[in-house]
Amino acid sequence: MTGLPPVPLEVLTSFAVGFLTGVYGALFGFGGGFIFVPYFYLALNMPIHMAIGSSLASIIFLTSSAVVSYGFFQRRIDLKLALLLMVAAAPSAFLGAWLTRYVDPYLLRIFFSALLAYAGVNMALELKFEGGRRRLLSFPTLWRRTIIDEQGVNFRYEVNPLLAVLGGAGAGFISGLAGVGGGLVNMPLMCLVLGVPIHVAVATSELATLINVVSGSMGHFLAGNIDFYRVAVVGSGALLGAYVGTKVCVRMKPRILRRALGLVLLLVTVRMIFWG
Numbered sequence: 001m002t003g004l005p006p007v008p009l010e011v012l013t014s015f016a017v018g019f020l021t022g023v024y025g026a027l028f029g030f031g032g033g034f035i036f037v038p039y040f041y042l043a044l045n046m047p048i049h050m051a052i053g054s055s056l057a058s059i060i061f062l063t064s065s066a067v068v069s070y071g072f073f074q075r076r077i078d079l080k081l082a083l084l085l086m087v088a089a090a091p092s093a094f095l096g097a098w099l100t101r102y103v104d105p106y107l108l109r110i111f112f113s114a115l116l117a118y119a120g121v122n123m124a125l126e127l128k129f130e131g132g133r134r135r136l137l138s139f140p141t142l143w144r145r146t147i148i149d150e151q152g153v154n155f156r157y158e159v160n161p162l163l164a165v166l167g168g169a170g171a172g173f174i175s176g177l178a179g180v181g182g183g184l185v186n187m188p189l190m191c192l193v194l195g196v197p198i199h200v201a202v203a204t205s206e207l208a209t210l211i212n213v214v215s216g217s218m219g220h221f222l223a224g225n226i227d228f229y230r231v232a233v234v235g236s237g238a239l240l241g242a243y244v245g246t247k248v249c250v251r252m253k254p255r256i257l258r259r260a261l262g263l264v265l266l267l268v269t270v271r272m273i274f275w276g
Contacts, residue, residue: 010044014230015237018058022241026066027249028261029205030183031059031213034268036234044230049100053225054234056097056217061235063210065242070203074250075150077203078196081143081159085186085204086211088165089172093212096177097219103177117269124262147200155197163193172212183209184268187261198258202249 017039021032033055040051071077142158149155171185183205190201220226249257 011233014233018234018237019241022062022238023245025062026242026245028264029187029202031209032062033059049225050227053220054227054231056213056220057226057231058234058238059213062238062242063206065239066206066246067210069243069246070206076200077207078145078147078200082204082207084164085168085208088168089212090215092169093172093215094219096173097216099177113269113273120262120265124259155200157195157197159194198254
């Protein structure tokens, strides 16, 4: 479960990686697993399963910081939607973590990269799916939501609860299996399919991701796949960086944030395809 204590240079590097990943993760509603996993695996020479488990444990620090800022100070988290996503995601995240010994995560990354590319293009080009969102897996009643943040900004939207449950379960499974926090699924799901405003989606994604990674980390803890020394260092940087990221996010216009997220998804797609 633990490795050798990190050397001083590694401590500085790991803290910096955690900080920068925390800023970006909180800004776009991600957990940062696709940065943490390659860092642990390639830079720190961890076995792949240890890298995945340590990634999930590090994401707990990042998302906890973001949830406190978005939830208690900015009040932009849709708690009911997050709970719906979390209930669907928690058991599938544990299952995904348990299946890592039987499934090659790289095969999942190839398939998932195609979905990310599709979502990234749509968000970068600001394509709309209002009609399709209402027809796809139609539910008798759409869930009407209203969120008023601490600045008095009013967010009104409707959510298909059936799609929310199915999407949350998929996000949790991928989180545990591939060592990502679930935000890579939650953000396209909420913005493109469920129609959630992007600032609310970012904040809500962090809370849903937090529960995903806690569940997934439990599975990796039982399997002995967490290096607690290195997680503490990376996680400390992520804790601080995520707080900074939430402050940047609240100042960004929705259109700019949406397009930036689309470009990030495309970059992540390239990273996932060529990292093996």
